Amino acid sequence: MAIATLLILFLVLLVVGVPVALAMGLTSIVVAFLLDIPLSMLAQRMVAGINSFPLLAIPFFILAGEIMNTGGISQKLIKLSDSVVGRFRGGLGMVNVSSSMLFGGISGSALADASSSGSLMIPMMKKKGYDADYSVAVTVTSSTQGIVIPPSHNMIIYALAAGGGISISSLFLAGIIPGILLGLGLMVTAYLIAVKRNYPSEKPSSIKEIGKAIRLSFPGLMTGVIIIGGIMTGIFTVTESAAIAVVYAFLLSFVFNRDVSIRLIVPVLKRTFKTLALVLFLIATSSGFAWLLALLRVPTLISENLLGLTNSPILITLILIFILIFLGLLLDVAPIILITTPILLPIATSIGMDPVHYGIMMMICMAIGLVTPPVGGALFIGSAIAKIPMESVVKALLPFYISMIIVLLLVAFVPQITLLIPNFFD
Template sequence: MSAVLSISFIGLMALGVPIAFAMLIAGLAALAMKPGLSGLIVTQNLFSGLDSFPLLAIPFFILAAELMSGGALTDVLLQFAARLVGRRRGGLGHANILTLTFFSGISGSALADAAGPGAMLIKMMKKAGYSDAYAAALTASTAIVGPIIPPSIIMIVYALTDNSVTMTGLFLAGVMPGVLIALSLAIVNHLVSVRRDYRSSAALLDPTPIFRLFVRAVPALVLPFIILGGIHFGVFTPTEASAAAVLYALLVGRFVYGTLRMNMLPAILFRTALMTASILFIVATSAVFAWVLTVGQIPQTVAAWIAGLHLSQVALLVAINVLLLLVGIFIEPLPGVMIMVPILAPLADAAGLNPLHFAIVVIVNLTLGMITPPVGGLLFVTSIVSGVPMGPMVREARPMLIALLIVLALLTFVPALSTWLPGLLGYAH
């Protein structure tokens, strides 16, 4: 059963079958090897995988991001970020990083960041004289902040997969790692801009005084604080916070910015439904895959084998990092969490690793796979929206990937970077 599951899954992935269908078909093939098991088990697990109240947060957070985008949020954040740092050497590169970091506190999705504000930022950088490939590579690399800074769709799914962490704790644990990632990319952008003499043209910057731009951006910037603050002070649960974010985004876009029109709602709802269906279908099929893994004793076998190696905490973390970096090359972060966490979380717990620290290591590892060929979902999306071929973009992304790996090493061996803020606010576990 285990061999059929593994061979089927790897073979389907090699053939380019979408990850959700690969997990479902591999699960069905493995079940067929057990005549005593009914096919109804698949249906039951598909539904049970979705039968979770916290999963409601996913469509609500997606809808909130779509509403804010429709309400001119992207333009407002871009104008403020460009005015704040745009006059410095490599200023539009810094504005790219700052804008996507701001937007990540609303979207929770790397792909949404790259396809939405990322496309606009690439065009601005091209006009300012940045190379096409560099602008695209910087955008793809910065977009990985989306799943790290709260709210994060991957963190919601992780919290449902591993009961040793809470959604709120994970949200807080992602703040400092997200800031570190943004800072590391800003350093790379500065060094590249100095070497290539990338300068920003004043003609491309909004002449409005920075204070007025800041005041205009405040309604968008405070949304993450409303979500985290409301959860922390008990005003609402994480799932209720996602619904509150939708209401807030609707009011801000309609009455504060005045750019969200009612005739835009059908398209917004359609995009939200499409993205939600894609994500939840992966969640449902991964529930089938995880059930077959459990029945086949695969997590227990792998855990027993690794435990038999008697690795220290440091050696275990290094081994997990290498494994996840390899897995992330071929599997998107969301199914990666659903497949790998049930196997690795018990090992981390047995080794005495802090669950929040381990969760951030897993999420950052798998997210890095989005800018690593040959799969690299962010590379494909950014290539499409920018018109830049994959080859030149990958070459430009190398120093950024090195910087991100250094951040990953820091997060791996300095747990306080992930656990300090949750511990300060009482969410250490």
Template sequence: MEATSLLVLFSTFFLFLAMNTPIAVGLALSGLFTLALQIAPGDLLAVVGEKMFSGLDSFGFLALPFFILAGNIMNQGGIARRLLDLALLLGKRIPGNLWQSNIIANMLFGSLSGSAIAASTAIGGIVAPMAKEKGYDMAFTTAVNASSAPTGMLIPPTGVFIMYSLITGGSASIAALFLAGYLPGIMMGLAVMIVAGIWARRHNYPVDKSPWLWREISQVLIRALPSLSLVVVIIGGIIGGIFTATEGAGVAVAWSLMLGLIYRTLSMKKLVKVLAESAITSAVILFLIACSGLMSWSMTFANIPDTIGELLISVSDNKFVILLLITVTLLVVGVFMDMTPAMLIFTPILFPVVTELGMSPVQFGVVLTYNLAIGIVTPPVGTVLFVSCSITGEKVTRVIRPLLPIFAMQLVGLLLITWFPFFTLWLPGLFGL
């Protein structure tokens, strides 16, 4: 029965995907067909309705629409320009300084907005004209912008970790996940910076050697610090126990609104638009979560995670080999599936396997996010890559080549955080989490 359920679940799901059925509907129907193997028809619809509703019956899910709203307000608040000015200052003396500034700005803005697409659009939209004017290679500029934008999915505050914590039933605390994401997020950004620096040296790009002016530094810091203070307030409040992650999301909305008013960039018309976009995005994600909850429950009901775990262990009993297999699987999944549905589908499947191997739930959450963050830059579903290409006007085929060394360097970081818990657990351990 377990093997039959496994076959029915995934064959129906991929069949619906091939038919261009919305992913949420495909998740719900594949779970429905799997449950139909073991539940009487008279009880089936009642069970399905109950499980879809209970999948959203959690106070913690309120954090998702709040963080989405805060990120959208940030996008409209003129914050990207202020953070890029700070990044230009920080990356001034590094080879390929405009690329380096693009990476730093994506790390800063991505962590505030929680969206790789928002970061690549807001920062890339400003950097692209500057790069053309200074004669930078636009294919490599596009690759740099696309590959550094997902760092904000790891550097907190990020809604991805909140969703993972709720999927795993709170096995990994949100505060611990937030702290655990810092080093891997910085490692992902540094991987792009290293490749960009080598590329700039090899192609003799000039380094900005103009003197540091304290007046310029102070002006840039004064403009950028109010935005960056959001991270300090949210993370400090959650780690310090002043408020929960859900309450922190509400504080993030209030702080973003305050910044929009201070900067005078958020009109009533823009605010109405932001609220509407946030409501639509939240509805899509929450419906997806409800449908994936049904699929996850059907997998648990049919003992599918245990079956997959036994299959993996039958391949090898070496922990490092199994983790490598899981990493390769997630990388392949990320190529063909967006981050949210991939996390909702594969977390319930792989979580019991990795915990059986002794991996911390916190470490696995970061590893899973890092894997899928790479996937959103790879075609054919790489939304961030396509957005970056549309900004610079470059063809995807021209951007693939400069992306390859960046991916290679990022994969080194992925293996480090997968095989060595230090990179994810040191910071939470430092704060007793």
């Protein structure tokens, strides 16, 4: 009765449009009453979910990304990418992907990349003669690199949802090669479509212009180097690296860049606090929800039934991928991570999959969900910027879906791609 209430009530609340965090909280309260569990105990579990030192990295990374975006770093990265790959057929599409690869390593957020670079790249591409559907498709799929390339907020959430036994540093390192593969796959796809549609190429940049672009963008690129380099060398932890990134971003954007007014820090802080409040509320309610799932042995029941269907690691991996992508069509990234990790991670480890490997596979599944209707957060942002309906973009997205799925399968079934760098630094 309690299990049925937990699952059915949660789904009903989602269907009627209740926000995910609130739906989990309300469902947890109802089930706690059914099980005669004191609400004070449920509240303690929720507070414990956000009472975590590694969790401090999330607000710092969010703030650093907001500051860098306000400081005009994304524009400099676009100019750098344009000087290097803009000369190729459909070069702006490749510029879009490569600049997102660079910005993803700074902001750690797919939605931040979609909104910042999209507001620049989509109008620019349309003005240069690119179709609106292609412009949006390239922009939104390239923005998903921010969820895979470190630092990624969602990797931190995954590590916490897994019980804190997974190193966030290992997750960051594990995302480097898959993130690059994802970017290269999207660049190849963008180029092939550009050739087929006969899109223009930009004038080749001179060595002097490339050097200038590198010089202007170098301070912004150093943000990612500081974060990842500090973690890899053991100079500081993930949380400390996030705090250092904020200080560096502030100095770069508001002290050394005289074109940006210090007054802009106020809206930056407002946006950061708003995002942080949503994230923390979601983590708190999901912690109580996950505790009730564990109390009712839901993860064990699902694991036993799924493993009872087949003993094949390949089939189980494909089932896990299908579940994650399907949920990605309906829910945002963080809720999926928080809800499914306690359930699906034990299944993955039971077939010999490393938790770090599973985490990166999950991130790529979530990336596909970000650009897939009906939810598709990045897709929604891109369509809004281009002022075209989401439905008209889906057809243009099909080749990019194929590219992303190929990378996903490579990562899923060739674990060395993910684990090479983490194992090297162990």
